[in-house]
Amino acid sequence: MSLIVQKYGGTSVGSIERIERVAEKVIGYRHRGHDVVVVVSAMSGETDRLLGLARAITSRPKPRELDVLLATGEQVTIALLCIALEKRGYPALSYTGSQVHILTDSAFNKARIKEIEARHIHADLEAGRVVVVAGFQGIDEHGNITTLGRGGSDTTAVALAAALKAAECQIFTDVDGVYTTDPRVVPEARRLDRITFEEMLEMASLGSKVLQIRSVEFAGKYNVPLRVLSSFEEGEGTLITYEEATLMEEPLVSGIAFSRNEAKLTILGVPDRPGVAYKILGPIAAENVEVDMIVQNIGQDGTTDFTFTVGRNDYERSLEILNTQAKELGARKVEGDNKTAKISLVGVGMRSHAGIASRMFQALATEGINIRMISTSEIKISVVVDEKYLELGVRALHEAFHLDRAPGTAGRA
């Protein structure tokens, strides 16, 4: 008998019928002797409906009030799931983010969890109840309702699993696991049985979209085994844990992540003084824009060129800020391109093997794809290319690294 935290996303609870199916699934785990805490998202379409209401008033709704509005989506689902469980004779209790006391900071629309009060829940579980918690939302120290941003329900689930010391955190979704890359782009893409937190972090942050990055960070930090599996099909899904001692069979590259909605900004000819990076990125960060890749080159005449990428939605705003900063810093020029995409090779096996980068660049060159920016870490290599080359590049790399074959067979060819 162990404690499991399960999270069901918007599609999994997208209708009354599906909510009833989730109730059955939860009851199945109860029958196998598990204590279950369930985290749910808003019914699919609901968050968009609510956003539509706000946007019918203004394109820039007050962030605090937007969170009050959006938080109702998950509140509806927790109530309905509890009603479905109770109907079947299984005692259940719903909690909003505020009720279970998911304390966050005050960054409305993008809040981060600081603390969870788990006592309540333990008492409920001991009393034989299923506990159903609204994902995606919390409360700040002043009692304001906050949301964690889209996909934040995953983070809620992992944070709860950590606070409750759960045996496993299961993320039920509409895919049956983590794939070597997006099967819509590469039909040969293969489901991974296991992947490490580090790899998953790179996969998630780079756009694999199966899990929200913060949930993986949390899971890794608190060592919560995380499993991605399908709400609709049976199966073991993909287990995400710390790397185990099976390096022999480990492939060099686990997967290929990519992200379409990238924008690249460059500030050229900045007089190279200490603190210049902060002066450029500080005002961008202050606007809550997430900066992804950052590359700095030394230019001519004691100046430096500074390039970074942001989400495409933040492009206009970032460009504006950058133009202001450019004047202030005496930079020569600002350039931007919002029609770019990023492709990344990810794999803990990369660490100990040279030559991966050159094989990657060669595969892209063979297809005539021009690389606009490169950034590397220990377990990934990312390149920025023109958006139009995205699919071609991903397919070329999937083939070049033989990701369609199971590891240990010919994965290292």
Added chain:
Amino acid sequence: MSLIVQKYGGTSVGSIERIERVAEKVIGYRHRGHDVVVVVSAMSGETDRLLGLARAITSRPKPRELDVLLATGEQVTIALLCIALEKRGYPALSYTGSQVHILTDSAFNKARIKEIEARHIHADLEAGRVVVVAGFQGIDEHGNITTLGRGGSDTTAVALAAALKAAECQIFTDVDGVYTTDPRVVPEARRLDRITFEEMLEMASLGSKVLQIRSVEFAGKYNVPLRVLSSFEEGEGTLITYEEATLMEEPLVSGIAFSRNEAKLTILGVPDRPGVAYKILGPIAAENVEVDMIVQNIGQDGTTDFTFTVGRNDYERSLEILNTQAKELGARKVEGDNKTAKISLVGVGMRSHAGIASRMFQALATEGINIRMISTSEIKISVVVDEKYLELGVRALHEAFHLDRAPGTAGRA
């Protein structure tokens, strides 16, 4: 400059366009120098939509979870109204029942307000903000979300007005005031400029539906002047206050209330012992059924007959309980009729005048309407009749007491 609490019902906030109109209305009051606290209901149709979701799962959803579900309706409206106010440059803050700390008892679906924490709000008003509070909802001492039952937003508004010591509590609705009776039944019905709390209590409880009864109780208890007015038309509406020294112009009868959804239950031949009334009504009350009229007659052979009315929705349940009680008490028989209606004359002027009852009974007899039950208080006389006679009876009485004419003209004829 005074503090006004305004409440806008579901129809008044039934669309984005109407919410924007409410924002304009609120701003109008701000311009006239008032501090404004706004209480809103769920957008019209929303509560039914949510109920529909729950009922698609089961006809008997868990009351606690139903409240979690329904409370989202008002939460959506407070956020949208604040977004609309902020768009127009007027700082506003939304609060759920839990956030403003509307403490209630734990009777889910029918909770009663125990206490309100007003400090928050005063600080916000001093800072120049419009405060927008979710009606209809609260939180119990364990932190569970509760709702006050349908129409409870009025109660929220009045309770807030009392807690804040507001100058006036304005209930905006889709009618422009309180009428002598329902204009749909009697086209000659006339809007009253003023009415006393006592009269309004009788009018509301007897089915005039303009205001929720508990809100009028609260208003009377804390002496909060209450004004009913239209969201859509300009006008002064109807002011509800304590009776003033204008008895000279006061009519005998202020209005005619009626209620269609009545059910009558009778337990016949109960051995007449002390405590019998409690034994009959105790189990009914324990099921949270509201009993309305109660009449007891002494029967033959030391037995008593006991008749009471309940809402038609509670009929089946009450009948069941009553049958059980009848056996236990050794009663002769239980009778029920759920096709009845109630008509009531209401007026503080009645107090000092005899002959009202007989004039009432005569008017009904003239129309051939059989009276099935009578109950009187100082300021009202109620009769129960077969439902089919409802409209005819109301029209006959409206005419008999000349309610179409303004008081002081020929109201006492």
